[in-house]
Amino acid sequence: MPNHHDVGGLPAGPIDRHEHRFNSFERHIDALCLMMCSPPVKKVAVEELRRAKEEMFDGPFLKANYYQRWAIGLRAVLVEKGVLGEAEIDARIAALKTGRS
């Protein structure tokens, strides 16, 4: 059975042609992923990021949209490869939240 992202040829409804302007978060996470996958940084392979995103269709991230999956996927790969630690990411998010409130 094909994996969930392998949708080519499956039946589907009408195509929603509504388009939106990319917001700051989307442009930032796109740029960050691209930098991490490209020379000279190249700490992450495109395939690793894709695998992390494809694994996300089950569980708590079912509702995450396109770029939200990029963010979760990048986090998973960076932690897996020891580039960043879970704890330091969580601590920084908490600090940013405090700073904003």
Place this chain on the structure above:
Amino acid sequence: MSHPHDHDHDHDGDHAPPKDEGAGDYALLEQAMRELLIEKGVITADGVRRMIERLDEASPATGARIVARAWTDPAFKKALLDDAGSALSAFGFGPMGKFIALENTPDTHNVIVCTLCSCYPRFVLGFPPDWYKSTAYRSRVVREPRAVLQEFGLDLPDSTRVVVSDSTAEIRYMVVPMRPRGTEGMSEPDLAALVHRDALIGTAVVAPPSP
């Protein structure tokens, strides 16, 4: 969990106005990773800024210039169709993986998709439209391309062969649309102005100039 996706775009009537401008949990996750990577010296703030500028500058106007050049310069067109990756060095692009330009002819119409995800020639066409990434487009265009093209307002004669090319992270495509009638003697920039994004994806053709 909040949804940064919903915040910063054109709002339809039934969308609630944004509550916390762009500061969703995912935006905080991105900011946290970016700051930590900069502090660790993996990336630089300047590098991030330049990458965002590069993404913002990429637009279908680049693809349109490439097509207009192909329409007016037979040697460039041949080079583009032979090996688009190399031919585009003339436009200042470095090697970006395998890149193939697909020529539309009176007999053959090309359309591109990425059934697995969202691979797209971004540095030539800019950000992909939302529908290009949608499950509906990715599922259907390989099975019933004519019906999909009709939804986009493109009715092709039965005699036209429709070729769907499925992109991957290793091989990307762009469509070189047919030059419309009534454009003889037009300058390259004027021709480029006729070419729009969907014609470069293949969900549209380039219309003749309005009189």
